[in-house]
Amino acid sequence: MSDGLEGVIAAETVLSEVDGLAGRLIIRGRSLDELAGRATYEEVTRLLWDGFFDNLPADLAPALGAARVEVFAEVSALDTGLLDRTPIEAMRALTARLADGDDLAVALRLTAAPAVFTAAVVRAQAGEAPVRPDPALGHAADALRMLRGNPASPAEVKALDTYLVTVSDHGLNASTFAARVIASTRAGLTSAVLGGISALKGPLHGGAPGPIIDMLDAIGKPENARAWLEAALANGDRLMGFGHRVYRVRDPRADAMKTAVRKLTEGSNAMPGRLAFAEAVEASVLAILKERKPDRSLDTNVEFYTALLLEALSYPPSAFTCVFATGRVAGWIAHAREQLAGGRLIRPQSVYVGPQPLRAA
Ligand code: ACO
Numbered sequence: 001m002s003d004g005l006e007g008v009i010a011a012e013t014v015l016s017e018v019d020g021l022a023g024r025l026i027i028r029g030r031s032l033d034e035l036a037g038r039a040t041y042e043e044v045t046r047l048l049w050d051g052f053f054d055n056l057p058a059d060l061a062p063a064l065g066a067a068r069v070e071v072f073a074e075v076s077a078l079d080t081g082l083l084d085r086t087p088i089e090a091m092r093a094l095t096a097r098l099a100d101g102d103d104l105a106v107a108l109r110l111t112a113a114p115a116v117f118t119a120a121v122v123r124a125q126a127g128e129a130p131v132r133p134d135p136a137l138g139h140a141a142d143a144l145r146m147l148r149g150n151p152a153s154p155a156e157v158k159a160l161d162t163y164l165v166t167v168s169d170h171g172l173n174a175s176t177f178a179a180r181v182i183a184s185t186r187a188g189l190t191s192a193v194l195g196g197i198s199a200l201k202g203p204l205h206g207g208a209p210g211p212i213i214d215m216l217d218a219i220g221k222p223e224n225a226r227a228w229l230e231a232a233l234a235n236g237d238r239l240m241g242f243g244h245r246v247y248r249v250r251d252p253r254a255d256a257m258k259t260a261v262r263k264l265t266e267g268s269n270a271m272p273g274r275l276a277f278a279e280a281v282e283a284s285v286l287a288i289l290k291e292r293k294p295d296r297s298l299d300t301n302v303e304f305y306t307a308l309l310l311e312a313l314s315y316p317p318s319a320f321t322c323v324f325a326t327g328r329v330a331g332w333i334a335h336a337r338e339q340l341a342g343g344r345l346i347r348p349q350s351v352y353v354g355p356q357p358l359r360a361a
Pocket of ligand 1 (some may be wrong): 004203204205206208237238239240241242243244245246293296298301302303
């Protein structure tokens, strides 16, 4: 048995390859460097979905814009009960209102949903009215406009596109595996995406970036870092944004995010000194983890600089995981379709280690 299924191969996929030793990510034959900062989210979604749907349009942007308008109707179901929940729980509840199915229309609505619902939930929790989608905009531009009520700058749109593309797919991570298991039962894409959101929200997976802001705020200045980090480790806490099941070197997405933060914030007065401070904290964390776990190579993962990027884009930390879902949903859907196309029901076995009945049956 493999603890946590480490090293177990559970699927063949044409979608993405995570090379944990080389620190390399390939998405459908393209390296992350070729895509991040260059392709739009719609283009990468098209790339991921190619061959998994009939009649996939050459340009997904208009269809995704129309789907944003369609799902916006569900925002009226946001009630005070849901607004007391965390953004990811409220966003998941609204997504659960969408009908199940396996076709392209369902896939487009599910891909539109996290962007539309996250913006509406964040605004409603701040006492502001939701902003209707603009189907003529790109997905990243509209996500930011719906969040703030004003158009985002081209640099901000590019930064969010870079993020969404970077996290669009990543092998058989926990949420994608959950989505594939559900798809293998033929439950439908909505069920698979809801399972993906549910697995993503945990702090060991996509729930990490919100607490990273808490960590940076609690540390306050670089000279406090070591004492704070040592106290956290002594308390048995994990340091969010570090370590990975597959990468034994630096997660390549960490540098894609750091570059995006630098491009977004340099030359502007946004968050002066924040990146340099985060770099100092990162250096302290890496030094401490090396001392404490010399046998396990623990390095920076995607979440550390994601936290800075989403903060610079004015998402509240409580909603960071929702933005992750906004990007990863394209990958969940592609994996669900791939599973349906070729895979059997996923049904592993367990070894019973409990007591035997006293009397034979
Ligand atoms: N801080 C402190 N200790 C750590 C960390 C960390 N970030 N990561 C791993 N360790 C410790 C483990 O506790 C373990 O110690 P032990 O042997 O004394 O029990 C040892 O290092 C080895 O851990 P791994 O086997 O490498 O961890 P695993 O593969 O089970 O977990 C995970 C990977 C969940 C990402 C882990 O590194 C972690 O909890 N990181 C912090 C949360 C985080 O950043 N999550 C986002 C991951 S990226 C993503 O999902 C998009």
